[in-house]
Amino acid sequence: MMPYSDLIAIERPGIITSKMGVTDRSSYMPASVFADTAWPAANAACYVKLFNPEEFRVTHMWYLAGTTASGNVDLGIFDDFGTKLGSTGSTAISAGPLAKIIALTAPLIVPVGEVILGLAIDNGTAQFQREDVSIFGTHFDRLWGFAEEAAAFALPSAATPVALTNFQTGPPIFGAVDLVY
């Protein structure tokens, strides 16, 4: 074993984001700004699968909210099989633009390995902030590991993700975090 073949540790422990690891694999980042976008389909969920390198406790989830508030949001974490590990539950949306941090109904330990983050909104009026990737055409978000599910508010106990038909011009930006305060 090489002496420097150590445990992989992220430089900012205690947080996972829907875009983590992308700049490793996708050096061609779009030079764009965040755009306010209405949730494309009422009760739809957006999922992203990613690898969590370090087990840690999650107390809150977060997403970037847009200017217009309406209805409710639910954020959750699923294991690699799509089984829900925990969620915030339905929470009234407040206006952005800013990061909304919502406590899980109960803290949970996110295991090392592939996990799925989920975000669902119960209406098509509330806005989220997306990174505008429309310049790359469609399917880009699928390359980044995003999927969706219709009629998924509140987030189901078992996710059934399908290929994107929405969010193809830019996914929501969200994640999970261990807040110590």
Add this chain to the structure above:
Amino acid sequence: MVSPYEQRFGLAGRLDWLDAHQGLLGLGGVGGQYTVSETYFGASVAAYARVYNPRAFVCTHGYVFNGAVVSGNFDIGIYNELGTKIIAAGATAQSGTSQIQWVPLAATIPAGWLILAFVADNITATFATPNTNIAHYPQGMIEMLGWARETAAYPLPAALTPVAFGAITELPPLFGVVRRWP
């Protein structure tokens, strides 16, 4: 822009995805700039990129970023560290402007050093490519960043014979392989 939350090494965040341009931002930001539609740099000239795969996986698709004009055919594949072909799609008609084109590509991709390969059979086809800023990519830089090319390589050969690029205007498209989900 590199997010402060990103993990530089390949294992965190995204598994089972190999992109020909991966890791360039970690080499001092020489990646990150692009053009969305550029004609292919040489008919039947293959572009090779050495990458590191942290975990063996079953690939489902190759992909390429098409530009504003589609034309002719291309081939996409993967070679092992010794330059022996693991799998390639074979002749594939380019279709779908200004979007990612997916190509079925089923194979078990081993962990370790690999070479991604792409070749188009004409120079009318357009693809997204990294920038053509001479200052960022002076002559000779692209080879030091893990790239090579080969002429008369359509469809992709059984074993590659890499050589240097001919000019700084020869820039390979954005392409890769992935285990697509869902």
Add this chain to the structure above:
Amino acid sequence: MSLGNGGAIYDERVALARPGILHSLMDISDKMYLNETAVPVSDDANTAYRAYFVQVQNPQQFAATHAWWSVGSVGGGNFDMGVYALYGDQGLSLLGNIGSTAVGSTGQVQATAFSSPLIIPSGPVVLAIQFDTATTEIMCENFEPSPAPSWNNLLSRLWGFSQEDFGSLGLPVTTSATDPITPFFQGPPIFGVSNRMY
């Protein structure tokens, strides 16, 4: 090596997404946002026989076939490049170098083969480049807004750059690189070693 869950399938070595390359800028993007839209600039070597060093972390052992640097707007003279192992208070020990080499064409990357592939161990290593003139120029990453020289010295030290003056061309077998005490390059010079595919 365990990643916490004891699962062997994740028991992978740390490695670069782009293997077989050590680059003077490679650790910068991680530690400090680099404005990659700025165009690199050409800057001179400042002092004949001064060697410039940069410490980088090599996550995975590999064989380097070439040393390379981005030649600036002014050529002439000769240079040497090499890689050192870092042994704490014992200083730097030369793993290998290319020896005195004539500076090549301006505005290009000059890649020079090692006499035989050089095994670069994993862990901290130090890349080094030395010129025998004060006027030869190397391309440097540029930052907007440009920092003042004093600020630039601090940045250079943070990024692991240092220097040492010698009386002749030829990287020494052992050395201890001193801190930069004079105005440094406008930005980090661009050089490295790679395992070339052909």
